Amino acid sequence: xxxxxxxxxxxxxxxxxxxxxxxxxxxxxxxxxxxxxxxxxxxxxxxxxxxxxxxxxxxxxxxxxxxxxxxxxxxxxxxxxxxxxxxxxxxxxxxxxxxxxxxxxxxxxxxxxxxxxxxxxxxxxxxxxxxxxxxxxxxxxxxxxxxxxxxxxxxxxxxxxxxxxxxxxxxxxxxxxxxxxxxxxxxxxxxxxxxxxxxxxxxxxxxxxxxxxxxxxxxxxxxxxxxxxxxxxxxxxxxxxxxxxxxxxxxxxxxxxxxxxxxxxxxxxxxxxxxxxxxxxxxxxxxxxxxxxxxxxxxxxxxxxxxxxxxxxxxxxxxxxxxxxxxxxxxxxxxxxxxxxxxxxxxxxxxxxxxxxxxxxxxxxxxxxxxxxxxxxxxxxxxxxxx
Amino acid sequence: xxxxxxxxxxxxxxxxxxxxxxxxxxxxxxxxxxxxxxxxxxxxxxxxxxxxxxxxxxxxxxxxxxxxxxxxxxxxxxxxxxxxxxxxxxxxxxxxxxxxxxxxxxxxxxxxxxxxxxxxxxxxxxxxxxxxxxxxxxxxxxxxxxxxxxxxxxxxxxxxxxxxxxxxxxxxxxxxxxxxxxxxxxxxxxxxxxxxxxxxxxxxxxxxxxxxxxxxxxxxxxxxxxxxxxxxxxxxxxxxxxxxxxxxxxxxxxxxxxxxxxxxxxxxxxxxxxxxxxxxxxxxxxxxxxxxxxxxxxxxxxxxxxxxxxxxxxxxxxxxxxxxxxxxxxxxxxxxxxxxxxxxxxxxxxxxxxxxxxxxxxxxxxxxxxxxxxxxxxxxxxxxxxx
Numbered sequence: 001x002x003x004x005x006x007x008x009x010x011x012x013x014x015x016x017x018x019x020x021x022x023x024x025x026x027x028x029x030x031x032x033x034x035x036x037x038x039x040x041x042x043x044x045x046x047x048x049x050x051x052x053x054x055x056x057x058x059x060x061x062x063x064x065x066x067x068x069x070x071x072x073x074x075x076x077x078x079x080x081x082x083x084x085x086x087x088x089x090x091x092x093x094x095x096x097x098x099x100x101x102x103x104x105x106x107x108x109x110x111x112x113x114x115x116x117x118x119x120x121x122x123x124x125x126x127x128x129x130x131x132x133x134x135x136x137x138x139x140x141x142x143x144x145x146x147x148x149x150x151x152x153x154x155x156x157x158x159x160x161x162x163x164x165x166x167x168x169x170x171x172x173x174x175x176x177x178x179x180x181x182x183x184x185x186x187x188x189x190x191x192x193x194x195x196x197x198x199x200x201x202x203x204x205x206x207x208x209x210x211x212x213x214x215x216x217x218x219x220x221x222x223x224x225x226x227x228x229x230x231x232x233x234x235x236x237x238x239x240x241x242x243x244x245x246x247x248x249x250x251x252x253x254x255x256x257x258x259x260x261x262x263x264x265x266x267x268x269x270x271x272x273x274x275x276x277x278x279x280x281x282x283x284x285x286x287x288x289x290x291x292x293x294x295x296x297x298x299x300x301x302x303x304x305x306x307x308x309x310x311x312x313x314x315x316x317x318x319x320x321x322x323x324x325x326x327x328x329x330x331x332x333x334x335x336x337x338x339x340x341x342x343x344x345x346x347x348x349x350x351x352x353x354x355x356x357x358x359x360x361x362x363x364x365x366x367x368x369x370x371x372x373x374x375x376x377x378x379x380x381x382x383x384x385x386x387x
Numbered sequence: 388x389x390x391x392x393x394x395x396x397x398x399x400x401x402x403x404x405x406x407x408x409x410x411x412x413x414x415x416x417x418x419x420x421x422x423x424x425x426x427x428x429x430x431x432x433x434x435x436x437x438x439x440x441x442x443x444x445x446x447x448x449x450x451x452x453x454x455x456x457x458x459x460x461x462x463x464x465x466x467x468x469x470x471x472x473x474x475x476x477x478x479x480x481x482x483x484x485x486x487x488x489x490x491x492x493x494x495x496x497x498x499x500x501x502x503x504x505x506x507x508x509x510x511x512x513x514x515x516x517x518x519x520x521x522x523x524x525x526x527x528x529x530x531x532x533x534x535x536x537x538x539x540x541x542x543x544x545x546x547x548x549x550x551x552x553x554x555x556x557x558x559x560x561x562x563x564x565x566x567x568x569x570x571x572x573x574x575x576x577x578x579x580x581x582x583x584x585x586x587x588x589x590x591x592x593x594x595x596x597x598x599x600x601x602x603x604x605x606x607x608x609x610x611x612x613x614x615x616x617x618x619x620x621x622x623x624x625x626x627x628x629x630x631x632x633x634x635x636x637x638x639x640x641x642x643x644x645x646x647x648x649x650x651x652x653x654x655x656x657x658x659x660x661x662x663x664x665x666x667x668x669x670x671x672x673x674x675x676x677x678x679x680x681x682x683x684x685x686x687x688x689x690x691x692x693x694x695x696x697x698x699x700x701x702x703x704x705x706x707x708x709x710x711x712x713x714x715x716x717x718x719x720x721x722x723x724x725x726x727x728x729x730x731x732x733x734x735x736x737x738x739x740x741x742x743x744x745x746x747x748x749x750x751x752x753x754x755x756x757x758x759x760x761x762x763x764x765x766x767x768x769x770x771x772x773x774x
Contacts, residue, residue: 007619007646030642033417186574232394255417259394 012183018076018365021344025078025363026101028268032180034252045088045248045272052082052090058382061375071379075372076345076364078103079271082387083279083357089387091271102250102268103361106342109253109267110218112237112277114327116225117153118297119240126228128153135227136198136220143202144220151207152221153326156309159214160203165343165367171200175216179256179266193256194223211313211324215264218327222263233261244292245280247273265342271359278348278357281338301325302336318373333381343367345376351384358384399570405752408731412465412750413488415655419567421639432635432659437479439469445769448762458766462759463732463751465490466658469774470666470744476774478658489637489655490748493729496640496654497605499624499664501714503612504540505684506627513615515540522614523585523607530589531607538594539608540713543696546601547590552730552754558587562603566643566653580643581610598700598711602651605714609650620648631679632667634660652729658746665735665744668725688712689723705760720768730754732763738771745771
């Protein structure tokens with residue numbers, strides 16, 4: 001517990017606000033019911049420390065300079081891990097951060113779910129081109145009634161839904177209450193996550209036309225994977241993916257009142273284990289001598305993001321040459337770097353040319369704040385090229 | 388997940404009912420927010436299996452005979468572990484039970500808390516003879532306003548409170564809602580566990596006169612330990628007691644909406660780890676060459692239970708020669724056996740003459756059912772003498 005925060009002040013109604021988030025992001029299971037993602041246990045690695053970051057001078061958007069460690073401390077950083085050629089070369093933790101406590105990764109969860117979909121597809125359980133209704137019933141009129149799994153993977157569903165993270169009244173709060181992340185306003189009106197998802201209305205444009213960032217897409221993808229495989233999300237994730245990464249820390253995912261996993265945002269893991277996950281992505285889906293995610297699925301992520309959908313979409317300004325495919329950002333830089341991003345500034349940055357994987361976990365007060373995100377992108381890109 | 392239970396049918400409103408409890412008792416963190424009790428990790432022990440129980444013929448109260456294994460299967464048993472001279476000599480798990488999944492132990496939690504109080508007393512942080520108000524403020528009129536810590540330890544507070552486990556309307560439900568074990572009836576009226584505890588009214592008789600089984604006593608004892616030591620319950624428990632037991636499994640305790648641990652009933656551990664805890668009790672507080680709980684505290688439990696308070700109390704029929712001291716039952720049998728007991732039939736049985744520790748974890752449908760409890764007592768007593 002950080003000294004500035006009193007545990008009794010952290011409630012379901014305020015746990016994602018600053019400064020409570022400095023504590024609660026590493027202690028989600030006290031606030032929201034969770035379920036374990038089992039991993040094989042290994043030895044403890046020794047830490048290289050943060051020396052490699054201390055002397056690293058980085059350029060800020062305004063042209064001034066900042067040392068790598070100062071950036072981490074000044075950007076509400078909780079944890080930072082760097083791998084180069086698969087080896088741990090730097091790590092840093094804020095004083096309030098326990099390296100062994102799993103940290104919620106928010107929408108980086110989507111990129112985990114996206115790879116899990118690739119595994120399910122290779123096993124023949126899931127057809128990415130099938131209609132969603134092949135796996136999850138959607139009443140007529142719901143946006144998902146005529147969309148395909150591929151639209152969920154690429155976030156090109158024509159959905160009328162805005163991610164207003166601070167909303168406490170309308171559809172976004174209804175969604176947050178259903179996932180048990182916000183308290184109910186009245187007893188007896190509780191909905192499940194699935195009930196909310198399948199009720200969401202569509203927008204005017206056709207599916208597939210534009211990238212529209214909507215977390216319900218990936219929560220529904222999690223449900224699709226569950227129904228397609230006949231296995232609960234956390235269990236399939238543990239069995240097919242997580243246990244092969246040699247993860248050393250505890251991991252979990254939040255669940256709604258009937259046990260549906262928050263596949264779009266509810267996973268908590270340690271920074272080191274998340275870096276191992278990133279390394280597997282860098283290595284084309286291989287880890288520990290085993291092909292964990294099909295190489296073709298990762299090739300497809302690198303090659304087949306729809307540039308036109310991205311340019312027409314919500315985040316065109318973040319990555320000017322970017323694309324989005326199967327829940328991963330192709331940053332479009334000259335190294336072919338990939339990224340996974342979560343609110344409150346959670347990042348994986350993968351630079352295939354330098355063979356560097358960076359993980360930055362944060363508790364930034366604002367869920368979404370464009371200048372901070374633009375700065376973080378720039379910092380990670382620079383660190384990846386110079387560490 | 389047991390085949391008979393669908394996860395989506397298990398809700399906060401019904402998780403402790405049969406058959407949901409067969410699943411939920413081992414998966415509490417999905418239903419109620421929990422926090423980890425950290426333990427040192429060790430090697431996996433090989434299992435002796437259940438051969439020692441298969442041939443064991445036991446006498447039922449009606450004079451008929453039953454094989455040990457049949458009793459376990461017919462009494463909603465989930466897990467059974469037997470230690471003799473500190474060695475694992477038998478274990479058994481129901482087909483729906485995962486040996487590695489921590490199982491809620493309900494009021495056996497009290498016996499854990501009672502030993503933790505002894506540790507705090509030996510450290511000079513807690514005075515068992517001090518008024519409760521030396522540690523936790525109690526408004527005038529509350530039953531606890533003029534009671535002492537010793538009354539909490541021995542459950543001799545003069546408290547007007549009945550443990551009606553199936554109540555959904557009055558004070559017991561209010562208590563269950565505050566600990567987040569039952570859903571709220573209306574939004575905006577939420578209480579913390581502490582608020583409920585300190586508001587409970589007293590009864591007419593004086594403190595100390597009779598054993599009155601009341602879980603609020605031990606939840607308040609947990610709060611007293613927290614305030615006396617300046618350390619959260621789960622953290623003090625992990626640091627001073629649990630990590631010294633060489634526990635191999637995950638452990639947790641449920642917390643209320645502000646993080647107060649359910650010290651009277653919210654702990655979940657594996658059956659093997661609970662047996663290790665029982666072994667430490669049998670060994671006079673020593674484990675792994677270390678004096679974990681002061682020997683004097685355990686001697687006091689064996690010697691100083693108040694026979695008159697027991698005879699005047701709620702459970703005089705359970706142990707005819709029994710006593711209760713510092714959250715442990717002295718069964719009063721000719722071996723000086725001790726017991727710890729939780730609702731839905733959770734048991735530790737410690738026979739110091741035979742140097743046997745038995746753990747039986749169950750998901751019996753009824754929270755409290757005297758004939759089943761009388762039968763279980765008889766079964767465990769017989770097994771301890773013959774295994």
